[in-house]
Amino acid sequence: MATRHFLTLMDLEKAEIHAIIQRAIALKNSPALHEDTLKHKTLAMIFDKASTRTRVAFEVAMTQLGGTSLFLSNADTQLGRGEPLEDTAKVLSRMVDFVTIRTFDHSRLELFAKHSEVPVINALSDDFHPCQLLADMQTYFEHRGDIQGKTVVWVGDGHNMCQSYINAAEQFDFELRIACPEGFEPEPWLLERSRARVRVVRNPIEAVRDAHLVATDVWTSMGHEAERERRLRLFAAYQINAELLSHARSDVLFMHCLPAHRGEEVTAEVLDAPDAVVWDEAENRLHTKKALLEFLSRQ
Ligand code: CP
Numbered sequence: 093m094a095t096r097h098f099l100t101l102m103d104l105e106k107a108e109i110h111a112i113i114q115r116a117i118a119l120k121n122s123p124a125l126h127e128d129t130l131k132h133k134t135l136a137m138i139f140d141k142a143s144t145r146t147r148v149a150f151e152v153a154m155t156q157l158g159g160t161s162l163f164l165s166n167a168d169t170q171l172g173r174g175e176p177l178e179d180t181a182k183v184l185s186r187m188v189d190f191v192t193i194r195t196f197d198h199s200r201l202e203l204f205a206k207h208s209e210v211p212v213i214n215a216l217s218d219d220f221h222p223c224q225l226l227a228d229m230q231t232y233f234e235h236r237g238d239i240q241g242k243t244v245v246w247v248g249d250g251h252n253m254c255q256s257y258i259n260a261a262e263q264f265d266f267e268l269r270i271a272c273p274e275g276f277e278p279e280p281w282l283l284e285r286s287r288a289r290v291r292v293v294r295n296p297i298e299a300v301r302d303a304h305l306v307a308t309d310v311w312t313s314m315g316h317e318a319e320r321e322r323r324l325r326l327f328a329a330y331q332i333n334a335e336l337l338s339h340a341r342s343d344v345l346f347m348h349c350l351p352a353h354r355g356e357e358v359t360a361e362v363l364d365a366p367d368a369v370v371w372d373e374a375e376n377r378l379h380t381k382k383a384l385l386e387f388l389s390r391q
């Protein structure tokens with residue numbers, strides 16, 4: 093049977109993703125369910141970009157399920173000295189049970205997965221951040237129930253997080269409006285494939301009207317640092333603040349994958365609100381990782 097990978101949300105069936113979310117909720121609520129389900133399993137983690145949540149969530153998830161993890165930085169491995177990804181994939185497949193990779197070009201993940209005999213998990217690429225969406229969806233289900241048929245609004249850069257929200261709209265069956273400055277839209281093919289559920293609404297006030305969920309992300313993602321000043325100017329009208337959220341439903345949830353830049357894409361008032369769910373969202377990175385790793389270990 094072909095090895096199952098998790099490079100985007102579209103790699104799983106709808107029923108499988110929903111089962112992962114439900115398992116994550118169960119694991120969170122019942123520590124007794126942690127029965128060493130990943131005993132003697134090893135996760136290799138290749139990170140070409142910085143990370144706090146994703147790295148810690150993977151490491152803690154493996155520990156809590158009885159397995160172990162290896163953090164492989166470019167500074168210490170032969171990858172950093174030019175060993176081909178294909179060879180690394182073949183070698184790691186002989187020793188570990190899963191590999192997770194955070195990198196720039198999504199094609200690096202696809203190349204690695206093509207040569208890997210063990211599941212490869214996208215820990216963030218320039219195109220997608222599917223693990224984050226598992227946590228976001230768990231958080232919505234916990235606070236508001238099923239997201240099917242709800243209105244979700246992405247405000248900000250049409251980059252990796254936004255593109256994973258497009259996939260989530262398909263897999264969880266919600267309407268997605270995207271408010272982004274001109275020139276910062278998601279890939280046209282993604283918009284086209286999901287045109288029944290997803291549309292660009294340029295004006296952020298119009299976009300968030302009656303929204304159940306509003307999500308954003310940094311304006312300057314990793315790899316875009318040279319454009320920071322220009323982006324600060326172009327994205328200024330897309331800040332999430334109390335005034336903008338007042339146009340959404342009164343019970344709207346706000347999500348941010350973090351790290352956040354208070355005063356840029358979100359105000360401190362919104363991020364630090366007593367009822368903010370962003371900290372649950374961050375915690376749920378751990379629970380969804382556990383459910384995902386368990387799922388992949390059974391394939
Ligand atoms: N949200 C997220 O992926 O955070 P890290 O970059 O800290 O992993």
Ligand code: NVA
Nearest residue numbers: 253309313314349350
């Ligand atoms: N869009 C951000 C997400 C960080 C978790 C980035 O790619 O840097």
